[in-house]
Amino acid sequence: MNQKEFLAHVTPVQDRLYRLAKRLLVSEDEAQDATQEVLIKLWSYRKKFKKLKSVEAFAVTITKNHCYDKLKLKSSSNLQLVHTNYEDEHYNTVKHTENQDSVNWVLKLMNDLPEQQRVVLHMRDIEQYSNSEIAEELNLNETAVRVTLSRARKTIREQLLKKHNYGIR
Numbered sequence: 001m002n003q004k005e006f007l008a009h010v011t012p013v014q015d016r017l018y019r020l021a022k023r024l025l026v027s028e029d030e031a032q033d034a035t036q037e038v039l040i041k042l043w044s045y046r047k048k049f050k051k052l053k054s055v056e057a058f059a060v061t062i063t064k065n066h067c068y069d070k071l072k073l074k075s076s077s078n079l080q081l082v083h084t085n086y087e088d089e090h091y092n093t094v095k096h097t098e099n100q101d102s103v104n105w106v107l108k109l110m111n112d113l114p115e116q117q118r119v120v121l122h123m124r125d126i127e128q129y130s131n132s133e134i135a136e137e138l139n140l141n142e143t144a145v146r147v148t149l150s151r152a153r154k155t156i157r158e159q160l161l162k163k164h165n166y167g168i169r
Helices: 003-025 028-044 046-051 055-073 093-112 115-126 131-138 142-164
Strands: none
């Protein structure tokens, strides 16, 4: 396989690999580095592409595993720069903080889900895949995808309600 054929296979999925890496690693720089490293790995596997059912699924799996390995090797502490030298009258700090807190809780709860539920929920709600596409990529049937998605959403909903209702009852 030459470079042009390789790029034809990999270019359409490159953006998706970056988004997945960014979601797992949080840092844009680390996500870019991870994406580049995954592309290098894919280049070394290019001769096996013809044997694969889906190059995209293979690339996503390599990206996911690479990001998990990076997270295991070092606990990355990402610094977030905050500009506090201006004030916006239309900006509601309390509302923004509450919304950000809820988003952070959902992400934390997603990470606490079992692997299959987390992957299916991420693919459906974040990557916007259809149930049939998820089923095909994960080698499940559509009913299993719907059940898994339902259970994941139910768990997150119950945990959020439990958190928001803490001390009320």
